Amino acid sequence: MDNQKIITVTSPLLPGLEEFNEVLKEIWASKWITNNGRFHKLLEKELAAYLRVPYISLFTNGTLPLIIALQALRISGEVITTPYSFVATTHSLWWNGIKPVFVDIDPTTGNIDPNKIEAAITPKTTAIMPVHVYGKPCDIQHIQEIADKYGLKVIYDAAHAFGVETNGTSILNAGDMSTLSFHATKVYNTIEGGALVVHDEVTKKRIDYLKNFGFAGETEIVAPGINSKIDEMRAAYGLLNLKQVDVAIEARHQVAIRYRNALRNVSGISFFDDMPGVKHNYSYFPIFINADEYGIARDELYFKMREQNVMGRRYFYPLISTFTTYRGLPSAAPENLPEAHKMADSVICLPMHHALSEKDVERVLNCIIN
Numbered sequence: 001m002d003n004q005k006i007i008t009v010t011s012p013l014l015p016g017l018e019e020f021n022e023v024l025k026e027i028w029a030s031k032w033i034t035n036n037g038r039f040h041k042l043l044e045k046e047l048a049a050y051l052r053v054p055y056i057s058l059f060t061n062g063t064l065p066l067i068i069a070l071q072a073l074r075i076s077g078e079v080i081t082t083p084y085s086f087v088a089t090t091h092s093l094w095w096n097g098i099k100p101v102f103v104d105i106d107p108t109t110g111n112i113d114p115n116k117i118e119a120a121i122t123p124k125t126t127a128i129m130p131v132h133v134y135g136k137p138c139d140i141q142h143i144q145e146i147a148d149k150y151g152l153k154v155i156y157d158a159a160h161a162f163g164v165e166t167n168g169t170s171i172l173n174a175g176d177m178s179t180l181s182f183h184a185t186k187v188y189n190t191i192e193g194g195a196l197v198v199h200d201e202v203t204k205k206r207i208d209y210l211k212n213f214g215f216a217g218e219t220e221i222v223a224p225g226i227n228s229k230i231d232e233m234r235a236a237y238g239l240l241n242l243k244q245v246d247v248a249i250e251a252r253h254q255v256a257i258r259y260r261n262a263l264r265n266v267s268g269i270s271f272f273d274d275m276p277g278v279k280h281n282y283s284y285f286p287i288f289i290n291a292d293e294y295g296i297a298r299d300e301l302y303f304k305m306r307e308q309n310v311m312g313r314r315y316f317y318p319l320i321s322t323f324t325t326y327r328g329l330p331s332a333a334p335e336n337l338p339e340a341h342k343m344a345d346s347v348i349c350l351p352m353h354h355a356l357s358e359k360d361v362e363r364v365l366n367c368i369i370n
């Protein structure tokens, strides 16, 4: 038995080393290693085609596009967002001096509950920042209706939603802008990396100024920009990974099918099914433990899994609203966020990646079913 091998929650999709070596030789020969080089341009073009979005700007990680989207749209005052996410979502508001206003989630999706957004709007509200958590699409129509009614911008943190489509349309076309993360732990990675998806050429140009110190030419600075350029090595790596990401997503899909088949009738364990009309990316496989029905509490199962070297993760526990920076905000009060607390207290994300073997999946399931 190779029960000792650690099964991690994810494993990075890596290009073939020899293939990568070949492109490195080309970069070395050209001596053009960053600043909108050949591979950078090519990756932007290929990603836009793959994701079926009109304009995309590459970034050095998935946090800076959030910060820059807020800058580009001149968002200020208060922004309505979800506590059920990775901390970067809310931190991007803090870095812009914006007050986050937390709204509870819809327990059927884990995403911000649009029915609760209007009650959180004040005269200072300027935007909504939802997250397609686990890559499950938000109710983009309802959110847009509210935004239009109150004149608000919508910036989607789509870090989990690489390649996700609803009825044949990329989810990244929703709202005013959407951000992606290409971190090593994500479905598609450039080691570190990210992107901002916008809908028109003028906005893309503005974003490209902002991520390059505000340079609009050799001597002209049009804004207090920052540096968030991705280099040629990671752009080339990203091009190689793009060629194999579909295969990786299909491998994840097969893991999801096995998990669902095995867990469907386990009392006290629930999970999300595919949504009708949605092309999913299987970025995460969260399960939710009802301790009364399952017999043991979430943390007990979590640590039991760890003892078997099965490393689930409790994404997203603790909630962002409980961290010291944010817990004093009125909207962070637990009474305001009961569904988010319930989900954060019951979740374990099971190992989910392209390289899990049938035996690995069996080992994960054996920890849960007995």
Ligand SMILES: *Cc1c(COP(=O)(O)O)cnc(C)c1O
Residues within 6 Å of the ligand: 061, 062, 063, 064, 085, 086, 088, 089, 131, 157, 159, 160, 181, 182, 183, 192, 193, 194
């Ligand atoms: C990963 C992630 C980010 C940030 O991405 P980095 O590339 O690590 O900076 C932002 N939001 C969410 C929801 C994420 O999961």
